[in-house]
Amino acid sequence: MVDWLHPEWANLRFISGQPPLGGIGKADIVTAPRFNVVGPTSHATYFESGRMRSWGIGLLPLGWSKFFGASAELYADRFENGETDPVFSNMAPISKTLFDGSDTPLEQEAKSISDHFINLLDTAPPDDPLIQDAHSILVDPDLATVQEMADRLAITGRTLDRLSRRVFGFPPKLLLRRQRFLRSLAENMLNPSQNWVTSLDPQYYDQSHFGRDFQSFMGMSATEYKALPHPFLNAAVHGRMAAAGAGMQVLHDPTKPD
Structure with missing residues (x-):
């Protein structure tokens, strides 16, 4: 496989x-x-x-x-x-x-x-509410800019950048791009009869904007990806959607129980 x-x-x-x-x-x-x-x-x-x-x-x-x-x-x-x-x-x-x-x-x-x-959990540190709040804001599909994320957390952009790299692994701008891209990809995988245009997240300017992100994140074009079999991912996306209400791990809202 x-x-x-x-x-x-x-x-x-x-x-x-x-x-x-x-x-x-x-x-x-x-x-x-x-x-x-x-x-x-x-x-x-x-x-x-x-x-x-x-x-x-x-x-x-x-x-x-x-x-x-x-x-x-x-x-x-x-x-x-x-x-x-x-x-x-x-x-x-x-x-x-x-x-x-x-x-x-x-x-x-x-x-x-x-x-x-x-x-x-007996020896783990207590939950950091800033991490939970930042993650909850990140998965909000209406979040459009890094500055908006910092403002909603009531922290500076520099503090957000440090937190993002330490906890999420990447700078916040890349994380927002990744969320936007995966919302579009998940929509298409959950509804494979749709074309890419109808699957696009509203924050994309046009299909070419999405195409550049697709190449950057997946290393191939959207057309190439669509033509390939996805025996594992198709099952995983639909299974996760049924179990957790989100087709992909990155789209899961941390404030909602499984």
Whole structure:
């Protein structure tokens, strides 16, 4: 199976079976680690998989800040081996509770993951309300400018830039572009009979404006992407929409429960 993951927040992936191949943006295609940590991305991730099982754990910005001490910018558009990077040592024990070769029910494996995170809360720092507020504003489809975001948070542009890089992984201007692009992409994937024009977010000036963003984020044209099969992404987008009310992780409102 081959597909291209759209830009996302950070993800932890625990893999059993044939390790997949992957690469972010223009990076080389390499074999993914068994415990694979992917930072927030602003480029498509190519992946190719054979027979495998995988548990994926998506981390919103507040989760990254709560469980890891490193700046998200240091891991942006890259993936690391979670078993060797000390930043993620608190997550490595999860792999020991998965894929034991028996007929362990999926629900039991899911519970072991959930229990591990709950136990980590005992020593995790308290939630930072500024992160939650910034994220909630970021997913507002009416947000148009970085200055508006700073004003709504009652902070300076410089403070917003520092917060954005540390917690979200990218400067705020890029994040706004990414939101606009993914709203358009999600709309088209959820309604594949639409053409790109009818799927465009209202903040796009025209189709050529969208086309430039598509090339920048996905590394190919919208037409090329549409012509390719998306066996994983089509299922994921519709599954996430049904479960969480948003077709993509980046569009999920952090103030709304799953």
